[in-house]
Amino acid sequence: MVIEGGRPLSGTIAIQGAKNAALPILAAGMLVEGTVIVDQVPNLLDIDVMLDILRSLGCRAEQIGQSVVLDTTSANSAHIPESLMGQMRSSIFLMGPLLARFGEVEVYQPGGCAIGERKIDLHLLGLRMLGAEIREDGNRIVCRASRLTGTDIHLDFPSVGATENLMMAAVLADGVTTITNAAREPEIEDLQNFLNSMGARVTGAGTGTIRIEGVKRLVPCRYRIIPDRIVTGTLMVAAAATRGQVTLTGANPSHLTSLIHVLRRAGVQVTVDDDIIKVGGVIRPKAVERIVTSPYPAFPTDLQAQIMVLLALADGVSVVKEMIFEGRFKHVDELVRMGADIRVDLNSAIIRGVPRLYGTTVEATDLRAGAALVIAGLAAQGKTVIEQVYHIDRGYERIEAMFASLGARIMRYAAVPNNRVIPG
Numbered sequence: 458m459v460i461e462g463g464r465p466l467s468g469t470i471a472i473q474g475a476k477n478a479a480l481p482i483l484a485a486g487m488l489v490e491g492t493v494i495v496d497q498v499p500n501l502l503d504i505d506v507m508l509d510i511l512r513s514l515g516c517r518a519e520q521i522g523q524s525v526v527l528d529t530t531s532a533n534s535a536h537i538p539e540s541l542m543g544q545m546r547s548s549i550f551l552m553g554p555l556l557a558r559f560g561e562v563e564v565y566q567p568g569g570c571a572i573g574e575r576k577i578d579l580h581l582l583g584l585r586m587l588g589a590e591i592r593e594d595g596n597r598i599v600c601r602a603s604r605l606t607g608t609d610i611h612l613d614f615p616s617v618g619a620t621e622n623l624m625m626a627a628v629l630a631d632g633v634t635t636i637t638n639a640a641r642e643p644e645i646e647d648l649q650n651f652l653n654s655m656g657a658r659v660t661g662a663g664t665g666t667i668r669i670e671g672v673k674r675l676v677p678c679r680y681r682i683i684p685d686r687i688v689t690g691t692l693m694v695a696a697a698a699t700r701g702q703v704t705l706t707g708a709n710p711s712h713l714t715s716l717i718h719v720l721r722r723a724g725v726q727v728t729v730d731d732d733i734i735k736v737g738g739v740i741r742p743k744a745v746e747r748i749v750t751s752p753y754p755a756f757p758t759d760l761q762a763q764i765m766v767l768l769a770l771a772d773g774v775s776v777v778k779e780m781i782f783e784g785r786f787k788h789v790d791e792l793v794r795m796g797a798d799i800r801v802d803l804n805s806a807i808i809r810g811v812p813r814l815y816g817t818t819v820e821a822t823d824l825r826a827g828a829a830l831v832i833a834g835l836a837a838q839g840k841t842v843i844e845q846v847y848h849i850d851r852g853y854e855r856i857e858a859m860f861a862s863l864g865a866r867i868m869r870y871a872a873v874p875n876n877r878v879i880p881g
């Protein structure tokens with residue numbers, strides 16, 4: 458991806474549906490027999506992988522525009538091939554639904570962005586408490602339960618994925634399951650709403666205690682995914698970093714209170730009206746003394762790399778502490794190569810703002826690091842070349858078109874074998 462930077466973003470853009478809501482919801486479609494339609498599903502690499510997995514299980518799954526039609530009637534397998542499991546973290550979301558529907562599931566350790574160890578022990582512990590017998594053999598995990606029985610599960614950490622997997626496993630269990638210290642992310646509430654649209658009885662999502670009353674069977678439904686708060690946040694930071702003026706429509710500002718607070722502290726004007734967010738009015742951002750990533754509603758780890766670009770250009774010294782993933786500072790070296798002054802000390806990044814960044818060749822090491830480099834390229838003086846952009850396609854629908862529609866000079870080139878590049 459090649460970016461000619463230094464142009465303020467300007468214009469209006471609609472927000473895509475949330476990847477992190479769509480992925481568990483598509484997996485939850487396996488809980489019902491019949492045809493489920495999910496609307497506002499973004500066109501992303503991770504969604505393609507999820508649909509490939511669902512097809513490998515015998516389902517018919519097709520994305521038409523922003524809608525996915527999933528027919529699970531002929532699903533006949535509870536085995537996910539290792540090659541598909543390894544393509545993304547969210548492949549693990551099939552574990553709960555397959556176990557609930559077929560009484561068994563055979564999977565492998567999931568893949569995904571290299572941002573930390575990302576264990577699944579909380580998922581497995583919760584499933585065991587629901588009555589599953591689990592055998593781990595190297596990478597392979599075999600899980601069986603002739604029936605799942607509701608119980609009280611306390612999570613040692615409010616893991617988003619574990620909360621969702623256990624909710625999905627518990628909807629068809631005998632009796633009541635209570636999950637305490639559950640994750641409170643908006644995507645959990647979206648999953649609850651989807652499950653309840655199919656006839657499940659789930660309450661409490663969005664709080665630390667979720668109650669799931671098992672039902673005998675579910676019925677197909679049609680459901681619309683919430684807007685993507687991380688894409689919204691990425692656009693907000695990009696508008697501020699390029700000192701532009703951008704209007705976002707179809708957003709949910711109440712999911713972004715921590716970012717809005719940080720941006721306002723940095724001197725950015727953010728106005729909110731129903732599902733519209735306007736960002737602009739910044740000359741040079743001010744440093745923000747301390748940002749700590751933590752589970753929702755605190756500052757999201759998925760926006761840590763992006764906000765660091767704004768702080769790299771701010772007046773003064775900022776500190777960002779990463780509390781969720783131990784390997785999520787890989788963008789720092791790349792930003793430093795663009796002229797940023799950032800020092801990492803354990804899980805803190807100390808950012809001394811510089812007046813400008815300069816374009817150079819950098820590498821996207823993971824999804825959000827890649828998004829941060831795009832913002833840096835848009836704000837920098839000169840030309841930025843970003844390599845390994847496929848990481849970004851996991852979470853942003855045609856990011857180059859998204860920013861080009863706001864006036865950015867950004868082009869994607871596809872590599873061809875003899876090292877030439879052609880517009881992609």
Ligand SMILES: CC(=O)N[C@H]1[C@@H](OP(=O)(O)OP(=O)(O)OC[C@H]2O[C@@H](n3ccc(=O)[nH]c3=O)[C@H](O)[C@@H]2O)O[C@H](CO)[C@@H](O)[C@@H]1O
Nearest residue numbers: 477547574575576577578579580616617618619759781782
């Ligand atoms: C598809 C999706 O929704 N992805 C999001 C989800 O990922 P994900 O569901 O993987 O994130 P978790 O909340 O589970 O993980 C948070 C922390 O808990 C640890 N952990 C998690 C599970 C477990 O069984 N054992 C364990 O130790 C992880 O290693 C990590 O350090 O939440 C993350 C934290 O907000 C986001 O960055 C991801 O974008």
Ligand SMILES: C=C(OP(=O)(O)O)C(=O)O
Nearest residue numbers: 546547569570759824825
């Ligand atoms: C880390 C992320 O996603 P996943 O959990 O799907 O790897 C992300 O969306 O930033």
